[in-house]
Amino acid sequence: SGWHLHQSLVDANTGANLFANMRGTDDVLSPLGHQYVAGILAHAAAGCVFSTPTINGYKRYRPNSFAPDRITWARENRAAMIRVLGGPGDRASHIENRAGEPCANPYLYMASQIVAGLAGIDAALDPGPPELSPYECNKPKLPRSLMDATAALNADAMYRAGFGDVFVDYLLAIKQNEI
Numbered sequence: 436s437g438w439h440l441h442q443s444l445v446d447a448n449t450g451a452n453l454f455a456n457m458r459g460t461d462d463v464l465s466p467l468g469h470q471y472v473a474g475i476l477a478h479a480a481a482g483c484v485f486s487t488p489t490i491n492g493y494k495r496y497r498p499n500s501f502a503p504d505r506i507t508w509a510r511e512n513r514a515a516m517i518r519v520l521g522g523p524g525d526r527a528s529h530i531e532n533r534a535g536e537p538c539a540n541p542y543l544y545m546a547s548q549i550v551a552g553l554a555g556i557d558a559a560l561d562p563g564p565p566e567l568s569p570y571e572c573n574k575p576k577l578p579r580s581l582m583d584a585t586a587a588l589n590a591d592a593m594y595r596a597g598f599g600d601v602f603v604d605y606l607l608a609i610k611q612n613e614i
Contacts, residue, residue, distance in 0.1 A: 437495060437502055438537045440486075441520075442548060443529035444471065455521065455528045463510055463519050463528050472508050472517050472530060473562035474555020475548060479506040479516060479534070481591035483577060483584040484610060485547035486535035493584075495536065496577045498570040503533050505576050507569040508562055514569040516577065517562075534577060550597035585610045 444453040444467070454468035464472065475482065487493060495502040501513050509515035513533065521528025535544055554560075566572045578584040585607055588594060595603050 436537055437533060438486075438535040438539055438544075439518075440532045440535050440544060440548060441529055442471075442532065442552070443468075444552075452526050452528065454530065455526050456523050457526075459523070461523055463521050463523060463525070464530075467556060468528070468530070469562055470556045470558075470560055471552035472519075472555070473560030474551045474553065474558070475517060475530075475532065476506055476508060476562055477555060477560060478551040478591055478593055480575070480578050480584060480587035481594050482547045482551055482588075483534060484581070484588045484606065485543045486532065486539050487584065488540065488543075488581070488610070489536065489538045490581050490613065492536035492538065493578065493580050496534075496579065503569065503577060505569055505572060505574045507566045507572060507574045509565045509567070509569055512566070512569060515566060516569075519565070546598075547594070550594065554593045554597070581610060582614050585614070 454464055456462045456465045496504045498504050503516035507515045508517035510519045516534050518531040
Protein backbone atom coordinates (compact mmCIF):
# COMPACT_ATOMS: atom_id res chain seq x y z
CA SER A 436 0.00 0.00 0.00
CA GLY A 437 1.08 3.57 -0.54
CA TRP A 438 1.02 6.85 1.30
CA HIS A 439 0.19 9.57 -1.20
CA LEU A 440 1.23 12.95 0.14
CA HIS A 441 -0.94 15.83 -1.11
CA GLN A 442 0.77 19.22 -1.17
CA SER A 443 0.29 22.87 -1.97
CA LEU A 444 1.72 26.16 -0.77
CA VAL A 445 -0.44 28.91 0.69
CA ASP A 446 0.36 32.61 0.81
CA ALA A 447 0.65 33.50 4.51
CA ASN A 448 -0.86 36.95 3.96
CA THR A 449 -3.75 36.23 1.62
CA GLY A 450 -4.40 32.52 2.09
CA ALA A 451 -4.25 32.06 -1.69
CA ASN A 452 -3.10 28.69 -3.03
CA LEU A 453 0.23 29.48 -4.72
CA PHE A 454 0.06 26.30 -6.84
CA ALA A 455 -3.27 27.26 -8.45
CA ASN A 456 -3.03 28.77 -11.93
CA MET A 457 -5.36 31.75 -11.90
CA ARG A 458 -3.87 33.40 -15.02
CA GLY A 459 -6.31 32.09 -17.59
CA THR A 460 -3.93 29.66 -19.31
CA ASP A 461 -4.45 25.92 -19.79
CA ASP A 462 -1.86 25.00 -17.17
CA VAL A 463 -3.17 23.46 -13.95
CA LEU A 464 -0.21 24.70 -11.91
CA SER A 465 1.21 28.17 -11.52
CA PRO A 466 4.84 28.76 -12.56
CA LEU A 467 5.76 28.45 -8.86
CA GLY A 468 3.95 25.10 -8.71
CA HIS A 469 5.90 23.88 -11.73
CA GLN A 470 9.18 24.87 -10.09
CA TYR A 471 8.22 23.09 -6.86
CA VAL A 472 7.39 19.91 -8.80
CA ALA A 473 10.68 20.17 -10.70
CA GLY A 474 12.60 20.32 -7.41
CA ILE A 475 10.92 17.17 -6.13
CA LEU A 476 11.60 15.39 -9.42
CA ALA A 477 15.24 16.52 -9.51
CA HIS A 478 15.87 14.94 -6.10
CA ALA A 479 13.40 12.05 -6.33
CA ALA A 480 15.89 9.18 -6.16
CA ALA A 481 17.52 10.54 -3.00
CA GLY A 482 14.12 11.53 -1.58
CA CYS A 483 12.99 7.91 -1.67
CA VAL A 484 14.95 7.26 1.54
CA PHE A 485 12.42 9.59 3.22
CA SER A 486 9.28 8.55 1.32
CA THR A 487 10.04 4.82 1.11
CA PRO A 488 12.33 3.96 4.03
CA THR A 489 11.91 0.18 4.10
CA ILE A 490 13.32 -2.63 1.99
CA ASN A 491 9.85 -3.96 1.14
CA GLY A 492 8.58 -0.53 0.02
CA TYR A 493 10.49 -0.76 -3.26
CA LYS A 494 8.46 -3.77 -4.38
CA ARG A 495 5.64 -1.33 -5.21
CA TYR A 496 7.68 0.46 -7.89
CA ARG A 497 6.62 -1.55 -10.91
CA PRO A 498 4.61 -0.83 -14.05
CA ASN A 499 0.83 -1.09 -14.13
CA SER A 500 0.52 -1.29 -10.36
CA PHE A 501 -1.02 2.15 -9.68
CA ALA A 502 2.28 2.97 -8.01
CA PRO A 503 4.97 4.92 -9.84
CA ASP A 504 8.01 3.25 -11.33
CA ARG A 505 9.61 6.32 -12.94
CA ILE A 506 10.47 9.88 -11.96
CA THR A 507 7.56 11.57 -13.73
CA TRP A 508 4.73 14.01 -13.30
CA ALA A 509 1.35 14.02 -15.00
CA ARG A 510 -2.10 15.52 -14.77
CA GLU A 511 -4.71 13.27 -13.16
CA ASN A 512 -2.69 10.12 -13.85
CA ARG A 513 -2.19 7.57 -11.10
CA ALA A 514 0.84 6.03 -12.84
CA ALA A 515 2.99 9.14 -12.32
CA MET A 516 5.15 9.80 -9.28
CA ILE A 517 3.76 13.34 -9.03
CA ARG A 518 0.08 13.56 -9.90
CA VAL A 519 -1.38 17.03 -10.42
CA LEU A 520 -5.00 17.40 -9.39
CA GLY A 521 -7.33 20.25 -10.23
CA GLY A 522 -7.65 22.42 -13.27
CA PRO A 523 -6.94 25.87 -14.63
CA GLY A 524 -8.59 28.41 -12.33
CA ASP A 525 -9.28 25.79 -9.65
CA ARG A 526 -8.26 27.26 -6.28
CA ALA A 527 -7.86 23.73 -4.88
CA SER A 528 -5.26 22.58 -7.43
CA HIS A 529 -2.45 20.67 -5.77
CA ILE A 530 0.08 17.88 -6.24
CA GLU A 531 0.18 14.34 -4.90
CA ASN A 532 3.45 12.45 -4.45
CA ARG A 533 2.57 8.79 -4.95
CA ALA A 534 6.03 7.37 -4.14
CA GLY A 535 5.58 7.15 -0.38
CA GLU A 536 4.74 4.16 1.76
CA PRO A 537 2.85 4.07 5.09
CA CYS A 538 6.05 3.26 7.04
CA ALA A 539 7.56 6.65 6.19
CA ASN A 540 8.22 9.02 9.07
CA PRO A 541 5.68 11.80 8.40
CA TYR A 542 8.01 14.57 9.56
CA LEU A 543 10.91 13.42 7.40
CA TYR A 544 8.71 12.69 4.37
CA MET A 545 7.08 16.13 4.52
CA ALA A 546 10.35 17.91 5.27
CA SER A 547 12.05 16.19 2.33
CA GLN A 548 9.30 17.38 0.00
CA ILE A 549 9.52 20.96 1.27
CA VAL A 550 13.32 21.08 1.02
CA ALA A 551 13.31 19.66 -2.53
CA GLY A 552 10.36 21.77 -3.68
CA LEU A 553 11.89 24.98 -2.35
CA ALA A 554 15.20 24.08 -4.03
CA GLY A 555 13.27 23.84 -7.29
CA ILE A 556 11.77 27.28 -6.70
CA ASP A 557 15.15 28.79 -5.74
CA ALA A 558 16.76 27.40 -8.90
CA ALA A 559 13.69 28.19 -11.09
CA LEU A 560 13.69 24.58 -12.33
CA ASP A 561 11.36 23.41 -15.09
CA PRO A 562 9.77 19.95 -14.84
CA GLY A 563 9.23 19.74 -18.58
CA PRO A 564 5.90 18.69 -20.03
CA PRO A 565 3.65 16.28 -18.15
CA GLU A 566 3.80 12.65 -19.21
CA LEU A 567 0.86 11.12 -21.00
CA SER A 568 1.98 7.51 -20.40
CA PRO A 569 4.24 7.44 -17.32
CA TYR A 570 4.83 3.67 -17.40
CA GLU A 571 5.93 3.79 -21.04
CA CYS A 572 8.08 6.94 -21.08
CA ASN A 573 11.88 7.16 -21.18
CA LYS A 574 12.24 8.98 -17.84
CA PRO A 575 14.63 7.66 -15.17
CA LYS A 576 13.29 4.87 -13.01
CA LEU A 577 12.82 5.26 -9.29
CA PRO A 578 15.40 3.38 -7.20
CA ARG A 579 14.84 -0.35 -7.30
CA SER A 580 16.00 -0.89 -3.73
CA LEU A 581 16.70 0.88 -0.47
CA MET A 582 20.38 0.35 -1.27
CA ASP A 583 20.01 2.33 -4.52
CA ALA A 584 18.10 5.08 -2.72
CA THR A 585 20.74 5.41 0.02
CA ALA A 586 23.46 5.73 -2.63
CA ALA A 587 21.46 8.54 -4.24
CA LEU A 588 20.96 10.29 -0.88
CA ASN A 589 24.65 9.97 -0.04
CA ALA A 590 25.50 11.84 -3.26
CA ASP A 591 22.74 14.48 -3.08
CA ALA A 592 24.24 17.86 -2.09
CA MET A 593 20.83 19.53 -1.81
CA TYR A 594 19.57 17.17 0.91
CA ARG A 595 22.94 17.44 2.68
CA ALA A 596 22.59 21.23 2.65
CA GLY A 597 18.94 21.08 3.74
CA PHE A 598 19.28 18.51 6.53
CA GLY A 599 22.99 18.76 7.34
CA ASP A 600 25.76 16.23 6.81
CA VAL A 601 25.54 14.90 10.36
CA PHE A 602 21.85 14.00 10.04
CA VAL A 603 22.19 12.54 6.53
CA ASP A 604 25.20 10.44 7.53
CA TYR A 605 23.36 9.23 10.65
CA LEU A 606 20.27 8.27 8.62
CA LEU A 607 22.43 6.53 6.02
CA ALA A 608 24.20 4.54 8.76
CA ILE A 609 20.82 3.37 10.09
CA LYS A 610 19.64 2.39 6.61
CA GLN A 611 22.92 0.59 5.82
CA ASN A 612 22.44 -1.44 9.02
CA GLU A 613 18.91 -2.34 7.93
CA ILE A 614 20.12 -3.37 4.48
